Amino acid sequence: MIDEVTLLATALMVSLILYALTAGADFGGGVWDMLSGGARKSEQRHLIARALAPIWEANHVWLVLVVVLLFVAFPSAFATLMIWLHIPLTIMLVGIVLRGTAFTFRHYDPLGETDPRMQRWSLQFAAASVMTPIMLGVCVGAVASGRVPGTTFTDSWWHGFPVALGFFTLALFAFLAACYLPLETDDPALQDDFRKRALGAAVVTALLGWLCRGLAPHLPIPLGIEILVAVIGVLAVGSLWTRRYWLARSMAALQVVTILWGWGLSQFPYILPPTLTFHGAAAPQSVLRVMLTALGVGGVLLVPSFLYLYRVFKRQ
């Protein structure tokens, strides 16, 4: 039966997925900015900057929505997360601050690309783009493997599986960004740069995914989801190989959706396995109803505004 709690749990997962699809790709873009090279190094960087500039601030909102949904609808789970994942979340925040400001300042700094200050911004942008997704993945891994609440403030997350999942998240975001970027340019050579990078990232992501699965063999991930993830992965690589960029982009996005959705399904009805359920952590029903209404109103206002933004900038 679908009740308010299930709807809000779904909303929570949807906003996390949207954060991964939008900001995740922004972080991945940062990775490729760092790894830019070859004959078209500067063009690669410009393409990444141009793709990020009009939207990256807005993409933050999905993370804020995750936080707000958690503390409004599932307050006890929120408090537990904030206490036991204090350290990785704080590092993630530092990363968010450093990356956002580095990008802004590099974007607006009137200096040339070779200026040492510019290179400092680039370094900061790159470092933060790596650090933040790793910490996000560590937090997800800590929850998924049932380590929250822990017994100390480090053993709740400092463990093989959460750390491996952190690196997997980084690789996945890099793969996602590399699949998005060929569609942002008409230059075939530049497209090919990112195609090669996407193929490389696909291999790394697959290896790390396999490692994660090996480190947590007991996670109750349905077999169907695992097969689906593998099939989509193969399709994504196939479409990259044959330069079907729209298909590659769709498959990469679908891959992220499937992984996160699969994680959600595998641990539902638990918000913090193995003990705390969504229902057990839920706020009173009056609050949940108001929250759902607010989400509905928000959607009515946001979707057209967001489409307008994309229409103005992404189709030229």
Added chain:
Amino acid sequence: MSDLLAARSQMAMSLAFHIVFAVVGMAMPLLMLVAEGLWLKRGDPVYRILAERWSKGTAIMFAVGAVSGTVLSFELGLLWPQFMEYAGPIIGMPFSLEGLAFFLEAIFLGVYLYGWDRVPRSAHFLCGVAVLASGTMSGILVVCANAWMNHPVGFQLVDGRPTDIDPLQAMLNPGSFAQGLHMTIAAFQSVGFAVAGIHAFMLLKDRQNRFHRLALNIALLVGGVAALVQPFSGDISARLVARTQPVKLAAMESHFKTEAGAPLLIGGIPDVEHETVHFGIEIPYGLSLLAFHDPHAVVRGLADFPRDEWPPVPIVHFAFQIMVGIGTGMALLALYCFWRLFVGKEQPLGLLILASPLGLIALEAGWVVTEVGRQPWIIYGFMRTSEAVTPVPNLIVPFTTFSLLYLGLAFTTLSLLGAHVVRSPKAREVQ
């Protein structure tokens, strides 16, 4: 430094940092819109350059504010998990709506910044209106959540847990209107004067620069009108505090003994130990008059309350004196500038440069009054700050980290703004 003090310091520092960027996001869109409106009406390109220049500055500030705001939404939980577990469901509504307003502001600011030549002129102007509306709304909504901490309503306490939650009543608590109004006006006042000061500085070096003269006039108009209205909103706030948080009012005024016809204290150094004030100027009946609009009203003193419910009196007192002193000065300066404008004389550039940071200082001081004045409570009368703090140890580490981070950020923002906004446009651009 205890963990509680480290947590409070980190929160205070993050809020003090963010608030500057938040008010810019509220007030700058109005300045941009006035400039753009004048461009649309008169067709003079200098106004468009002005709107573009200002919008670039706003974009830098907005981006930093988006980041520091995201940090705050986490810090609420990272530092005060027990508070959020208790209050999250009650004040979630303004936070959710704030997220929505912020998102709308980000979207339309994006179109505004990058859309000068991509969307029709009228649509561009309307995007600016949307930026202004959503920016102001998001500020007001956060203030609503804060006002609830001062006026916790909209729930029943059963066995120490909040039940019967009415999120709408909590959002529209008795403090929301007074605080929201005071803060919104403060945003326009402080940003208006800050911008006016910057352009006054440029004008001092280059008296003939038309760009800076027009910019100065627009900023001064917005900031000046706000400064003249602000005392009235301050009166509403003061009377509310007198009624609902008497101990905060007593700390603001260092008013130790309950009395009828209480005098208004100006300045002075409170001596908490001996419950007295040194070197203050007293205006007879002033406090009763201001707080209750009745010269013989009884104003409760700090002595009426248990010591462990007193806020840190000197901090609250000094912050309040600074805020009111600056507010009065700015209102007088606004009157003087408007008179100069009316008789067609040059603006007092030196004074305006000196006044440039004053609004922001008063703004920070005002938040110190609200927040420190509520101590030892995090939810007034319901939860103490010490009960809300996280059990995670070594909080001095994140406090130091974020302090250094924000220090570097502030420095860079200023230098970048200098490069972008302060730089005079080339003569051929504006003639």
